[in-house]
Amino acid sequence: MKKILSSKFFDRGVLAVCPELLGKYLVINRGWKEVWFMITEIEAYDGQEDLACHARFGKTDRNAVMFGHPEHWYVYLCYGMYWMLNIVTGPWKHPSAILIRAVKSSTLKGTPSFIKEDKLDGPGKITKNLWIDKRFNWKKADKKSWLRIEDRWVIVKRYKTDKRIGVDYAGRWAKKKWRFILVNSQ
């Protein structure tokens, strides 16, 4: 089963989108092949107030996409080596995005041959394995895109929340449980 997400899916507050994004599929065209992975762990970054969010500096060249329309990719380089893949959420002009931290290949279809790992657990591992980089920044993640998100199978969903990783500098915002982890998936 394959279901295209409504264009309104991402046009909501980031904390409303997160629980629904878990269990959806990250779909990418590589060459003539299409591969997909279930999204199993994500983090919310919400607005200029959120001291862990890049938008805390106000609008800059790097984070400008977050201030724009939902359903666009925000891809940036972290620690000089790893690309971080984020999807912008709504509402328009409210800077927010979801970092995709972990995915796993579908047990229904198996792992594509060029992917060594069954689970890509870490935002840098996802982009490295799937060849995702700056080229996707600012691109819309709709059904025509080579990189998009789809609803493919209904799953029984349970998730937990926890603190976000790598943002200890953010004071009270570091304590917010804005990391969403799928449990008992499949």
Add this chain to the structure above:
DNA sequence: ACGATGATGAAC
């Protein structure tokens, strides 16, 4: 526990 590695934002 630590180094690789380079863009970014702020200060000067």
Add this chain to the structure above:
DNA sequence: TTCATCATCGTA
């Protein structure tokens, strides 16, 4: 122009 920082990861 310089500087500290950084939404990480593989190796030790």
